[in-house]
Amino acid sequence: MSVIALLTDFGLTDNYVGVMKGVMLTINPAASIVDITHAISSHNIKQGAWVLGQSFSYFPHGTIFVVVVDPGVGSSRKSIAIKTKNYFFAGPDNGILSMAAKKDGIEKIIVLENKHYWLENICSTFHGRDIFAPVAAYLSSGVSVTSLGKKIDEIKQIDFTLPAIKNNEMRAEIIYGDTFGNLVTNIDDQTMQSFLKGKRFIASLNKKKIKTVCGCYSEAKENEPFFILGSSSLWEISLKNKSAKNYFALSGDKGAIVQIERQ
Amino acid sequence: MSVIALLTDFGLTDNYVGVMKGVMLTINPAASIVDITHAISSHNIKQGAWVLGQSFSYFPHGTIFVVVVDPGVGSSRKSIAIKTKNYFFAGPDNGILSMAAKKDGIEKIIVLENKHYWLENICSTFHGRDIFAPVAAYLSSGVSVTSLGKKIDEIKQIDFTLPAIKNNEMRAEIIYGDTFGNLVTNIDDQTMQSFLKGKRFIASLNKKKIKTVCGCYSEAKENEPFFILGSSSLWEISLKNKSAKNYFALSGDKGAIVQIERQ
Amino acid sequence: MSVIALLTDFGLTDNYVGVMKGVMLTINPAASIVDITHAISSHNIKQGAWVLGQSFSYFPHGTIFVVVVDPGVGSSRKSIAIKTKNYFFAGPDNGILSMAAKKDGIEKIIVLENKHYWLENICSTFHGRDIFAPVAAYLSSGVSVTSLGKKIDEIKQIDFTLPAIKNNEMRAEIIYGDTFGNLVTNIDDQTMQSFLKGKRFIASLNKKKIKTVCGCYSEAKENEPFFILGSSSLWEISLKNKSAKNYFALSGDKGAIVQIERQ
Numbered sequence: 026m027s028v029i030a031l032l033t034d035f036g037l038t039d040n041y042v043g044v045m046k047g048v049m050l051t052i053n054p055a056a057s058i059v060d061i062t063h064a065i066s067s068h069n070i071k072q073g074a075w076v077l078g079q080s081f082s083y084f085p086h087g088t089i090f091v092v093v094v095d096p097g098v099g100s101s102r103k104s105i106a107i108k109t110k111n112y113f114f115a116g117p118d119n120g121i122l123s124m125a126a127k128k129d130g131i132e133k134i135i136v137l138e139n140k141h142y143w144l145e146n147i148c149s150t151f152h153g154r155d156i157f158a159p160v161a162a163y164l165s166s167g168v169s170v171t172s173l174g175k176k177i178d179e180i181k182q183i184d185f186t187l188p189a190i191k192n193n194e195m196r197a198e199i200i201y202g203d204t205f206g207n208l209v210t211n212i213d214d215q216t217m218q219s220f221l222k223g224k225r226f227i228a229s230l231n232k233k234k235i236k237t238v239c240g241c242y243s244e245a246k247e248n249e250p251f252f253i254l255g256s257s258s259l260w261e262i263s264l265k266n267k268s269a270k271n272y273f274a275l276s277g278d279k280g281a282i283v284q285i286e287r288q
Numbered sequence: 289m290s291v292i293a294l295l296t297d298f299g300l301t302d303n304y305v306g307v308m309k310g311v312m313l314t315i316n317p318a319a320s321i322v323d324i325t326h327a328i329s330s331h332n333i334k335q336g337a338w339v340l341g342q343s344f345s346y347f348p349h350g351t352i353f354v355v356v357v358d359p360g361v362g363s364s365r366k367s368i369a370i371k372t373k374n375y376f377f378a379g380p381d382n383g384i385l386s387m388a389a390k391k392d393g394i395e396k397i398i399v400l401e402n403k404h405y406w407l408e409n410i411c412s413t414f415h416g417r418d419i420f421a422p423v424a425a426y427l428s429s430g431v432s433v434t435s436l437g438k439k440i441d442e443i444k445q446i447d448f449t450l451p452a453i454k455n456n457e458m459r460a461e462i463i464y465g466d467t468f469g470n471l472v473t474n475i476d477d478q479t480m481q482s483f484l485k486g487k488r489f490i491a492s493l494n495k496k497k498i499k500t501v502c503g504c505y506s507e508a509k510e511n512e513p514f515f516i517l518g519s520s521s522l523w524e525i526s527l528k529n530k531s532a533k534n535y536f537a538l539s540g541d542k543g544a545i546v547q548i549e550r551q
Numbered sequence: 552m553s554v555i556a557l558l559t560d561f562g563l564t565d566n567y568v569g570v571m572k573g574v575m576l577t578i579n580p581a582a583s584i585v586d587i588t589h590a591i592s593s594h595n596i597k598q599g600a601w602v603l604g605q606s607f608s609y610f611p612h613g614t615i616f617v618v619v620v621d622p623g624v625g626s627s628r629k630s631i632a633i634k635t636k637n638y639f640f641a642g643p644d645n646g647i648l649s650m651a652a653k654k655d656g657i658e659k660i661i662v663l664e665n666k667h668y669w670l671e672n673i674c675s676t677f678h679g680r681d682i683f684a685p686v687a688a689y690l691s692s693g694v695s696v697t698s699l700g701k702k703i704d705e706i707k708q709i710d711f712t713l714p715a716i717k718n719n720e721m722r723a724e725i726i727y728g729d730t731f732g733n734l735v736t737n738i739d740d741q742t743m744q745s746f747l748k749g750k751r752f753i754a755s756l757n758k759k760k761i762k763t764v765c766g767c768y769s770e771a772k773e774n775e776p777f778f779i780l781g782s783s784s785l786w787e788i789s790l791k792n793k794s795a796k797n798y799f800a801l802s803g804d805k806g807a808i809v810q811i812e813r814q
Contacts, residue, residue, distance in 0.1 A: 028576050030569065036467035037300065037563065040343045041519075043293065043324035047347035050291050050320065054348060057576065058322075059584075061569035067468055068529055080566045083680070084573035085580060096529055099504025149504040151519035154346070204562035205593055241625025241675040256567075256677035266594055266622055299730035300563065303606045304782075306556065306587035310610035313554050313583065317611060321585075330731055331792055359792055362767025412767040414782035417609070 027165035028057045028088040032077050033153060034065040035093070041151070045091070045158040048144065052162035059084075068096040070121050074183045075200060078124035079257045081112060090125070091153070091161045092116035099149030104137040104156050105180060108170045115157045115164070120183035131180075138174035188212050193287040195220050199230070199262075202275065206268025210283060212260040217252075221287060228252070228262075228285040231273045235262055235283075242266075290428035291320045291348055295340050296356040296416060297328040304414070308354070308421040311407065315425035322347075331359040333384050337446045338463060341387035342520045344375060353388070354416070354424045355379035362412030367400040367419050368443060371433045378420045378427070383446035394443075401437035451475050456550040458483050462493070462525075465538065469531025473546060475523040480515075484550060491515070491525075491548040494536045498525055498546075505529075553691035554583045556610055558603050559619040559679060560591040567677070571617070571684040574670065578688035585610075594622040596647050600709045601726060604650035605783045607638060616651070617679070617687045618642035625675030630663040630682050631706060634696045641683045641690070646709035657706075664700035714738050719813040721746050725756070725788075728801065732794025736809060738786040743778075751814040754778070754788075757799045757807060761788055768792075 029049060035041040042063055049056050061080050065073040073094040081090060095117045103118040109129035114122045115137075137143075137156060142163045144155045160173055188197035188211055195216075201209040208230075228235040239251045245265040250272060255261035262283065264272050275281050292312060298304040305326055312319050324343050328336045336357040344353060358380045366381040372392035377385045378400075400406075400419060405426045407418040423436055451460035451474055458479075464472040471493075491498040502514045508528040513535060518524035525546065527535050538544050555575060561567040568589055575582050587606050591599040599620040607616060621643045629644035635655035640648045641663070663669075663682060668689045670681045686699055714723035714737055721742075727735040734756075754761040765777045771791040776798060781787035788809065790798050801807050 028573075028580070030573065032566075032569075037323075038325065038327040039466045040295075040325050040339050041467075043295075043322060044343050044346045046322045047291075047293065047324075047343070047351070050322065051346070051348040054291070054320070057580070059569060059572045059576065060563075061566050061573075062564065064564040076566050080570050080573070083570045083577070085577040088573070097506045100506035102506075148517065148519045148521075150516060150524075154519065203565045204567075243623045243626035243628075253676060254674065256674045256680065258674075261676075300586075301588065301590040302729045303558075303587050303602050304729075306558075306585060307606050307609045309585045310554075310556065310587075310606070310614070313585065314609070314611040317554070317583070360769045363769035365769075411780065411782045411784075413779060413787075417782065 028059060028085055029161050029165055030059045030061050030084055030088050030090050031063070032061040032065065032073060032080070032090065033063045033093040034067050034069065034073065035063045035153070037063055041153065045154050048154055048158040049162040049165075052159055053166040056162055056165045065094050068094065070094050070096075070119050071183055071185075072201070073121045074124045075185070077121065078128060081125045081129065084112070086111040087113075089113040089115065089161045089164050091157050092121050093153040093157055094121055095119065095152065098152050104152060105177075106135045106137060106160060106164070106170055106173050107131060107180065108133040108135075113164050113170060115161050117152070118181050120181045123180055123182045124185070126180065133170060134177050134180055135170055136174045136177050139172060142168065142173055186211060188216055190220055195285040197283050197285065199275065199281040199283060202270040206264070206270040206272075207255065208262040208269050208273070208275070209255055209257065210260050210262065214254055214258055214260070217260050220285070225288040226285050227288065228283055230262065230283040231275060231281060233273055291322060291351040292424050292428055293322045293324050293347055293351050293353050294326070295324040295328065295336060295343070295353065296326045297330050297332065297336065298326045298356070298416070300326055304416065308417050311417055311421040312425040312428075315422055316429040319425055319428045328357050331357065333357050333359075333382050334446055334448075335464070336384045337387045338448070340384065341391060344388045344392065347375070349374040350376075352376040352378065352424045352427050354420050355384050356416040356420055357384055358382065358415065361415050367415060368440075369398045369400060369423060369427070369433055369436050370394060370443065371396040371398075376427050376433060378424050380415070381444050383444045386443055386445045387448070389443065396433060397440050397443055398433055399437045399440050402435060405431065405436055449474060451479055453483055458548040460546050460548065462538065462544040462546060465533040469527070469533035469535075470518065471525040471532050471536070471538070472518055472520065473523050473525065477517055477521055477523070480523050483548070488551040489548050490551065491546055493525065493546040494538060494544060496536055554585060554611055554614040555687050555691055556585045556587050556614050556616050557589070558587040558591065558599060558606070558616065559589045560593050560595065560599065561589045561619070561679070563589055567679065571680050574680055574684040575688040575691075578685055579692040582688055582691045591620050594620065596620050596622075596645050597709055597711075598727070599647045600650045601711070603647065604654060607651045607655065610638070612637040613639075615639040615641065615687045615690050617683050618647050619679040619683055620647055621645065621678065624678050630678060631703075632661045632663060632686060632690070632696055632699050633657060633706065634659040634661075639687075639690055639696060641687050643678070644707050646707040649706055649708045650711070652706065659696060660703050660706055661696055662700045662703050665698060668694065668699055712737060714742055716746055721811040723809050723811065725801065725807040725809060728796040732790070732796040732798075733781065734788040734795050734799070734801070735781055735783065736786050736788065740780055740784055740786070743786050746811070747813060752811050753814065754809055754811040756788065756809040757801060759799055
C-alpha cells in the first residue's frame with residue numbers, strides 16, 4: 026500500500042485538497058494519503074521547498090510526494106516527476122522539489138507529457154487536481170515513472186542563504202516561525218559548534234538580545250529568549266511557554282537577520 | 289473499500305470531526321474517510337450546497353457523502369439519505385444536498401428513521417455524530433439504503449441565482465472567495481461566451497474595473513485584475529500573485545454584484 | 552487494522568503532524584491514523600485532558616491515542632504509555648492522559664524507556680515525532696505495552712473544578728468555547744437537574760442574563776441566550792445562529808464564572 030503525501034499552499038478552507046484526494050482514490054482506491062501541510066504561504070515556493078526538505082525523510086521509502094505551490098500554473102513552466110533514491114516527487118518545475126530531491130539523490134527526471142495519466146479535461150488553474158494528483162495515483166498503483174513522459178537532465182534549483190561568518194561575528198537568517206512562535210534560523214549544528222567553540226556570546230535580533238543556550242524548553246528562565254537545537258537540526262530561538270516571534274516583534278516570519286558575536 | 293467523504297461547518301478546532309471519524313471506524317474499521325472541507329461558514333447551507341455540488345463528481349463511484357451544515361438540528365427538519373445514480377448522500381433535509389443530488393440524478397430518497405443504525409443515545413445538538421456518521425458507516429459496510437427508513441418523493445431545494453442579461457449588459461454575482469482571494473462568479477462558460485461574442489468589455493465590481501481575460505495566472509499583468517475560467521468551470525476574477533478579494537475591498541466573500549458591459 | 556488517534560497542540564500550519572504520520576507509516580504501513588484535533592491551545596494541558604476525556608470513548612476498542620501537549624518536553628517529566636480497559640494511550644506524564652485513563656479504567660502504566668521502539672536520534676524538543684509516534688506504531692503492529700519500559704503505579708493527575716452549590720445558588724465555570732461560540736460549562740446533567748428541580752432561574756455571565764433552557768437550537772428566540780444540554784453531556788450556553796462567546800464578550804474561552812440563582 027503506497028503512501029501519497031501532500032504539501033501545498035491550498036489551505037483547508039476550500040475544497041481543493043479534498044477534491045485532489047477524490048481524484049486519487051478514484052484511480053487507486055488503496056492509496057494511503059497523508060497531509061504534510063497545506064499552509065505554505067500563498068505562492069511561497071522557497072518555504073515549500075524548505076518544509077519538504079525537512080519532512081520527506083520521515084516517510085516510508087516509496088512514498089510519492091505531491092507538492093503544489095504553483096504561481097506559474099498554466100504557463101510554460103514544466104510539470105515534472107522525479108525518481109530519487111528512495112522516493113517519488115511530482116510537482117511544478119519551479120524549484121520546489123529541488124532541496125528534497127538533491128538530499129535524497131536524483132535518479133530520473135521526467136517531464137509530464139503523457140496525457141493518458143491526466144484527467145480528461147485540463148484546466149489552466151488547477152494542475153494539482155488535473156495532472157499531479159492523477160499522476161501520483163498512477164505511480165502508487167504501479168505505473169513506471171518513465172511512462173509518464175520524456176526524461177530530462179535538470180530541474181530548476183532554489184538557493185538557500187547560508188550564515189556568513191567574519192572573525193568573531195556570525196550573520197544568520199530567520200527562515201521560519203512555527204505555530205508556537207519558535208524562530209528557526211539557517212544555522213546548522215556543525216556551523217554553530219565550530220563558530221562558538223564553547224565560548225560565550227551575545228546575539229541580537231530586532232534590537233533585543235539572546236545570551237543563552239538551553240538543552241530543553243523547561244530549563245529556560247521565563248521571559249529570557251534562548252537558542253535551542255530544534256527538531257529540524259537547525260538552531261532555533263525560543264521563549265519559555267511564550268512566542269519568541271511576538272517577543273522579537275517580527276512581522277513576517279522570515280528574512281530577519283540575527284547577529285551573533287562570540288565573546 | 290468504500291470512501292466516506294465529509295463536508296461540514298464544524299471547523300478543525302474542536303473534536304467534532306475527529307469524534308465522527310471514531311464513530312464510523314467503530315462500525316466499519318475498513319472505511320476510508322476523506323475530508324472535503326470543514327470550513328463552510330457557520331450555518332451557511334447555500335455555501336455548503338454549492339461546494340458539495342462542485343466536489344462530488346471527483347470522488348469514486350459509490351462514495352458516501354456525509355454533509356452537515358445543520359442549524360435546524362434537533363428540530364422537526366428531516367434527516368435523509370439519498371441514493372443517486374453514482375453516489376450516496378446523508379445529511380439534514382435543508383437543501384444542502386439538493387444541487388449535488390440533482391446533478392447526479394436522484395434515484396431514492398429515504399427519511400432516516402430506523403434507530404438500529406444510529407448511536408444509542410441521540411443528543412439534540414449533534415446528529416452528525418449520532419445519526420449521519422453511523423448511517424454512513426453502515427452504508428459503507430453494505431447495509432442497503434432502503435433499510436434506513438421510509439421512502440419519500442421530494443427534498444428541500446436551494447435556488448442559485450443565475451446571471452441576468454439585458455441587451456449588452458450582464459449582471460452577475462460573486463458567490464465565493466477562495467483562500468488565494470480568487471472571486472468565483474456565477475457565470476458559466478457558455479453564458480460568458482454567448483454574451484461576449486468575442487467582443488471587448490468593461491466590467492465593474494465595487495467601483496473598480498476589469499477589462500481583460502487571461503488564459504492562465506502568469507500571463508496577467510501585475511496589479512491588473514482579470515477574468516479567468518476557473519477550475520469549477522465558472523468564471524473567476526483574479527489578481528496576479530495577490531488577492532482580488534482584498535483589491536476589490538469585498539468584506540464578505542459572496543453576494544457582491546459584478547456588472548459587465550459589452551462594447 | 553489498528554486505529555491511531557492523534558490529539559496535540561501542534562496546529563496544522565507546520566509539518567509536525569505530517570511528519571509524525573510519516574514516522575508511524577514507516578513502522579506500520581497498515582496503521583489507520585485519525586486526527587481528533589491539533590488545535591489545543593499551546594501548552595494548555597488541562598484543555599487537552601478535557602478534550603481527550605470527551606472524545607476517546609467514540610473510538611473503536613483497541614485504538615491507540617497519541618496525545619502531545621508537552622511544555623516539559625526534554626525535561627525530567629516521564630514519557631508514558633497506559634493500557635486501560637479498552638484502549639492504549641501514549642504521551643507525557645503531565646496529567647493530560649489522566650481524565651480519559653481514569654474514566655476507562657487503568658490496567659497498566661509503563662514508563663517509556665526501551666529505546667528500541669524510538670527513533671534513532673532523539674531531539675529534546677519533539678518527542679511526539681521521536682518517541683510517542685514510533686511507540687504508538689509499534690503498539691498498533693502488535694508489540695506488547697509491557698515491552699516498552701517498566702511498570703509504575705501512578706500517573707500525574709489533573710483536577711477539574713466542579714460547580715459549587717450553596718442554597719439556591721450555583722457557581723459554575725465556562726471550560727471551553729467551541730467554533731460556533733457555544734460555551735461549555737462544567738455542569739453535568741444530573742447536577743443541573745437536582746439543582747433546578749424544575750424551577751425557574753436567572754443566570755448571569757459577565758453581567759448579562761440567561762433565563763431559559765431549550766431542547767434544540769431552532770426552538771430558541773433570536774438574540775436571547777439559553778442553556779442547552781450539549782453533545783458532551785454538559786450544559787452549554789448558546790445563542791441561536793450566533794456566537795454566545797461574542798455575545799457575552801468573553802475574551803478567553805475558559806475560566807469565566809456563571810452564576811445561577813434558582814427562583
